[in-house]
Amino acid sequence: MTAAASFDLLEVRNLGKEFIIGEERVLALKDASLTVRKGEFICLIGASGCGKSTLLRIVAGFETATSGSVTLRGKPVAGPGPDRGMVFQDYALFPWLTVRENIAFGPTERGLPKAEIKDKVESFIDVVGLRRFADAYPHQLSGGMKQRVAIGRVLANDAELVLMDEPFGALDAMTRERLQEELLDIWQRTHLTVIFVTHSIEEAITLADRVVVMAAGPGRIDRDERIALPRPRDVAAADFNAVRRELGAMLHSHHARKTA
Amino acid sequence: MTARDQTVADLPAAPPAAATAGRPGLLRARRLALRAQPVLLALVVPALLFAFWQFATANRWTRLIPTPYEVAEYMWDFAFGGIYDDAFSATLHVHLLASMSRVYGGFILAAAAAIPLGLMIGRIAVVRQLLDPFFQLLRPIPVTAWLPLSMIFFGLGPKSAFSLVFLGAFYPILLNTVFGVRSVDPRLFEAASMLGCSGSAMFRKVVLPAALPSIFTGLRLGLGLAWFVIVVGEMTGVPQGLGAAIMDGRTLSRTELVICGMIVIGVAGFLSDKAVQALGRRLLRWSPQHQ
Numbered sequence: 322m323t324a325a326a327s328f329d330l331l332e333v334r335n336l337g338k339e340f341i342i343g344e345e346r347v348l349a350l351k352d353a354s355l356t357v358r359k360g361e362f363i364c365l366i367g368a369s370g371c372g373k374s375t376l377l378r379i380v381a382g383f384e385t386a387t388s389g390s391v392t393l394r395g396k397p398v399a400g401p402g403p404d405r406g407m408v409f410q411d412y413a414l415f416p417w418l419t420v421r422e423n424i425a426f427g428p429t430e431r432g433l434p435k436a437e438i439k440d441k442v443e444s445f446i447d448v449v450g451l452r453r454f455a456d457a458y459p460h461q462l463s464g465g466m467k468q469r470v471a472i473g474r475v476l477a478n479d480a481e482l483v484l485m486d487e488p489f490g491a492l493d494a495m496t497r498e499r500l501q502e503e504l505l506d507i508w509q510r511t512h513l514t515v516i517f518v519t520h521s522i523e524e525a526i527t528l529a530d531r532v533v534v535m536a537a538g539p540g541r542i543d544r545d546e547r548i549a550l551p552r553p554r555d556v557a558a559a560d561f562n563a564v565r566r567e568l569g570a571m572l573h574s575h576h577a578r579k580t581a
Numbered sequence: 582m583t584a585r586d587q588t589v590a591d592l593p594a595a596p597p598a599a600a601t602a603g604r605p606g607l608l609r610a611r612r613l614a615l616r617a618q619p620v621l622l623a624l625v626v627p628a629l630l631f632a633f634w635q636f637a638t639a640n641r642w643t644r645l646i647p648t649p650y651e652v653a654e655y656m657w658d659f660a661f662g663g664i665y666d667d668a669f670s671a672t673l674h675v676h677l678l679a680s681m682s683r684v685y686g687g688f689i690l691a692a693a694a695a696i697p698l699g700l701m702i703g704r705i706a707v708v709r710q711l712l713d714p715f716f717q718l719l720r721p722i723p724v725t726a727w728l729p730l731s732m733i734f735f736g737l738g739p740k741s742a743f744s745l746v747f748l749g750a751f752y753p754i755l756l757n758t759v760f761g762v763r764s765v766d767p768r769l770f771e772a773a774s775m776l777g778c779s780g781s782a783m784f785r786k787v788v789l790p791a792a793l794p795s796i797f798t799g800l801r802l803g804l805g806l807a808w809f810v811i812v813v814g815e816m817t818g819v820p821q822g823l824g825a826a827i828m829d830g831r832t833l834s835r836t837e838l839v840i841c842g843m844i845v846i847g848v849a850g851f852l853s854d855k856a857v858q859a860l861g862r863r864l865l866r867w868s869p870q871h872q
């Protein structure tokens with residue numbers, strides 16, 4: 322996807338976040354700045370504890386920043402809203418609602434006309450490939466299917482920016498690969514903007530237009546690398562491996578510095 | 582893996598044809614035995630107790646307790662009359678209905694008060710700080726201790742009985758509702774708020790359904806306790822009711838009447854619980870713990 326006809330959708334400026342645990346202060350984020358253009362697929366990568374989830378949660382509006390600002394389409398973000406949809410690693414589906422009802426939750430809450438809700442919900446059930454399970458409850462689904470419901474739920478709610486926090490982290494390799502493919506397919510068809518947290522270099526290179534590398538102590542944005550490989554990407558190709566080696570070296574140099 | 586945690590994705594395969602072919606009779610017998618087993622097992626202890634009772638009274642270990650046969654005969658008279666024709670003949674339905682109206686009335690009032698209160702105590706910090714210590718303080722006081730005060734407030738009669746049943750059922754429902762709300766996965770609130778849900782809609786759409794399994798546990802315990810306290814509740818000078826009948830039996834030294842009252846309360850409480858459980862299973866179809 323080219324960024325030519327697009328604009329800056331999300332602007333994160335000098336974001337800082339301090340947690341106070343008892344007597345101790347943890348600087349989870351320091352001076353993090355990031356601009357995301359409409360339609361971009363961004364992967365956030367970095368060692369655990371470097372503030373990836375914190376950054377995502379501030380953008381989602383679940384946490385407030387200690388300093389700095391987040392604006393979406395130029396408007397400051399204050400609290401959670403339907404324009405930003407979060408896909409959690411542990412799904413967070415409503416267990417008392419069926420697949421169809423979970424997907425309908427957002428449109429219903431926003432009070433859209435009944436007919437419109439129905440159209441939307443039915444079409445997104447198909448988009449995420451859950452037609453046969455539309456009336457099943459979450460506990461009857463596999464992990465991969467649950468994550469599809471979670472994706473369908475934010476898509477049906479017209480989220481413009483989809484935030485995904487290690488969404489495929491708990492899934493087996495095969496399911497993960499399929500979901501990556503499907504996610505890319507959906508992204509290309511629906512012109513979404515995605516920020517995707519992962520700790521797999523391979524996953525980041527498979528998915529991203531840009532890989533943003535974060536580092537810990539204090540949590541900060543360290544590198545911002547554009548992945549120029551053509552799509553669809555082939556994990557076995559030589560150029561893919563070259564990029565993987567390069568990014569791996571970056572991540573490991575942090576690790577070496579941190580643990581030295 | 583039990584049948585209940587099967588996912589839709591791996592529905593059971595058809596049983597191998599060879600195993601079932603040619604022996605349908607045997608299979609049906611085995612299936613019947615499987616279904617009868619829990620019922621039979623549940624009857625073992627009551628049957629033993631019954632046998633012991635029969636044995637002990639037949640051998641005159643005590644003369645104060647009537648034999649099972651006497652009690653059965655009395656139960657018949659209590660229900661349908663025609664044997665003794667005394668003041669209690671054919672009055673079972675009157676007492677049962679009177680007690681049921683108090684048990685269910687008090688229980689429904691308790692649920693109507695405890696569920697909204699519990700939702701608010703669980704979810705709103707100010708309400709919790711305001712009310713939680715107060716309820717914790719009142720909770721250890723047994724219903725029996727409230728009897729005199731209740732009679733002062735509500736006078737002799739059914740109102741007092743109502744209020745005592747209410748007290749008995751209130752705390753388990755309240756505590757379980759609070760517990761249910763407190764243990765909702767906070768991610769669900771985040772998910773709902775990002776989907777555009779807020780304010781009172783959060784109560785209806787997330788807090789209530791998420792706490793429902795726990796609320797149902799509270800309702801079961803509460804209804805059980807409502808039956809449990811009915812005898813105390815009917816010590817308030819009501820003329821009718823199973824508790825009143827038991828207290829009359831005690832004053833008149835009619836032990837068979839006391840035992841009949843106990844049996845009816847036990848069975849009525851048991852059936853009430855089954856009804857609540859069935860309702861719970863319907864409303865909680867989505868929960869793997871309630872299949």
Ligand SMILES: Nc1ncnc2c1ncn2[C@@H]1O[C@H](COP(=O)(O)OP(=O)(O)O)[C@@H](O)[C@H]1O
Nearest residue numbers: 340342347349368369370371372373374375376
């Ligand atoms: N709610 C919280 N309270 C206190 N500390 C937190 C909280 N959330 C995150 N942290 C701390 O902030 C830092 C960054 O955490 P996080 O954003 O979860 O990292 P990541 O997602 O990259 O693994 C960690 O040191 C973590 O302990």
Ligand SMILES: [Mg+2]
Nearest residue numbers: 373374375486
């Ligand atoms: Mg994280």
